[in-house]
Amino acid sequence: MEKLKVIELFAGVGGFRLGLEQARGYEVVWSNQWEPSTKTQHASMVYEARFGPENHSNSDISEVETKNIPEADLLVGGFPCQDYSVATTLQNSKGLIGKKGVLWWSIHKILSEMKNPPKYLFLENVDRLLKSPSNQRGRDFAIMLKSLDELGYAVEWRVINAAEYGMPQRRRRIFFIGYHKSTPIYKEIKKIKAAIWLHHNGIIAKAFPVANTSQSGSSFSIEEDLITISNTFNKGEKLSPFMNTGLFIEGKVHTHKTSAVYDGKKTVLGDILQSETVSDDFLIPNKDIEKWTYLKGAKKEIRTSKNGFTYNYSEGGMIFPDALDNASRTIITGEGGKSPSRFKHVVPSKKGLRRLTPIELERLNMFPDNHTHLEGITDTKRAFFMGNALVVGVVQKIAEKLYDTINS
Structure with missing residues (x-):
């Protein structure tokens, strides 16, 4: 045809x-x-x-x-x-x-x-x-x-x-x-x-x-x-x-x-993780764990806006690290980079908690491994692509x- x-x-x-x-x-x-x-x-x-x-x-x-x-x-x-x-x-x-x-x-x-x-x-x-x-x-x-x-x-x-x-x-x-x-x-x-x-x-x-x-x-x-x-x-x-x-x-x-x-069959987050050793770049330093825990956790606090207005702020807690026996949460464009974040994915590894690699993010969107790997394109940019992808x-x-x- x-x-x-x-x-x-x-x-x-x-x-x-x-x-x-x-x-x-x-x-x-x-x-x-x-x-x-x-x-x-x-x-x-x-x-x-x-x-x-x-x-x-x-x-x-x-x-x-x-x-x-x-x-x-x-x-x-x-x-x-x-x-x-x-x-x-x-x-x-x-x-x-x-x-x-x-x-x-x-x-x-x-x-x-x-x-x-x-x-x-x-x-x-x-x-x-x-x-x-x-x-x-x-x-x-x-x-x-x-x-x-x-x-x-x-x-x-x-x-x-x-x-x-x-x-x-x-x-x-x-x-x-x-x-x-x-x-x-x-x-x-x-x-x-x-x-x-x-x-x-x-x-x-x-x-x-x-x-x-x-x-x-x-x-x-x-x-x-x-x-x-x-x-x-x-x-x-x-x-x-x-x-x-x-x-x-x-x-x-x-x-x-x-x-x-x-x-x-259901594919879960644990199924797409790279089995080979992941670069230490993706590990979360011990000094940052507290910040990650705070951002992922439930909050009820008084905050002050830029113009001096105070208000009650609350949000629910998130599973931290991410559950490996369920499909992953939605990837967003800000998934890349090392800075602590409420929305980035975090998984356990033999060396400690770590972020997801670009290959793992590609797998979550069912792209071939290293589809976005190209000279001059950073891991952060690759994560951005997957946040935009379908x-x-x-x-x-x-x-x-x-x-x-x-x-x-």
């Missing part, structure tokens, strides 16, 4: 591509990675070192001309979480333009300007997208759904915690797939009940089964134009109307709360089911 051609945006160090390549049946024909805040483009350097420089763009995506992007069947990317509000409307036929530099609108621009846009979309973001911003819960997601609807796509989504399906990290992310109205899948979705698609027949349901919870979801329409949605959607409400699973087709939202079903196994499983369904 012919491979599906892929455009990969916000490529980072290539997590999406790894998942697609492991799923087989996909060929990345154009990729883009640009880090606006740094002079040296470290992530792009790693990407090129692993996948080659051919058809890879290291330019600001908002300045890339759409005509320079080849046609493809699928567009993928884990785009940054930002404020997606609609800033302006143009008088000509270009439609809506969001705030400058907000990268959702770069995806929108590419899809709206391509003569033959990709028939499928596969995107990832942090799960708080479903409930942001805090003064208009769910507005950002509503803008995305409606803007894709106007471009001819139906969208299904699910918040997936990788550890609930046996993967080594408790990382919750929203994955959503778009189907263009010209595809057989779109036509199939139109014919069946949304609940059946979301619980049984859908791509995500086949990749990541869910419990047959009571089918009491909710449905509502999003009919307003994007500017009205941006200004008024869910204003004054405390909760987002979007649950962890859903489908949007022809202006109508169908959303359900689902829970994971999995009884296979769990490759999640992409692989969804990509396999998507490929099978497209070719069935």
Whole structure:
């Protein structure tokens, strides 16, 4: 069977591509990675070192001309979480333009300007997208759904915690797939009940089964134009109307709360630790143990802010060191470096407590060992990459089911 051609945006160090390549049946024909805040483009350097420089763009995506992007069947990317509000409307036929530099609108621009846009979309973001911003819960997601609807796509989504399906990290992310109205899948979705698609027949349901919870979801329409949605959607409400699973087709939202079903092998933190001797650089000096213990511990104390305001501060304790018989906590971008921290992982070793190595962090995201190892790239930067990355196994499983369904 012919491979599906892929455009990969916000490529980072290539997590999406790894998942697609492991799923087989996909060929990345154009990729883009640009880090606006740094002079040296470290992530792009790693990407090129692993996948080659051919058809890879290291330019600001908002300045890339759409005509320079080849046609493809699928567009993928884990785009940054930002404020997606609609800033302006143009008088000509270009439609809506969001705030400058907000990268959702770069995806929108590419899809709206391509003569033959990709028939499928596969995107990832942090799960708080479903409930942001805090003064208009769910507005950002509503803008995305409606803007894709106007471009001819139906969208299904699910918040997936990788550890609930046996993967080594408790990382919750929203994955959503778009189907263009010209595809057989779109036509199939139109014919069946949304609940059946979301619980049984859908791509995500086949990749990541869910419990047959009571089918009491909710449905509502999003009919307003994007500017009205941006200004008024869910204003004054405390909760987002979007649950962890859903489908949007022809202006109508169908959303359900689902829970994971999995009884296979579970990989835990202890399974991914390097068996060979780890450099003493990762050991926590005895003089720092007290500071680490304090930061990880429960607190109830009075603190004073910079402007002299005093307030009661409290937080719960964390397991210290991290439990080896459970999936790891979420890796964050500040995982690297020696300084004591509440959020960095700490594990026991023969020589004492230590931090995780870059290879172990790669394993928690199911990357190959030393994927980010490159001359001139520090361990701290490698940890930063993994804090930004996704769990490759999640992409692989969804990509396999998507490929099978497209070719069935």
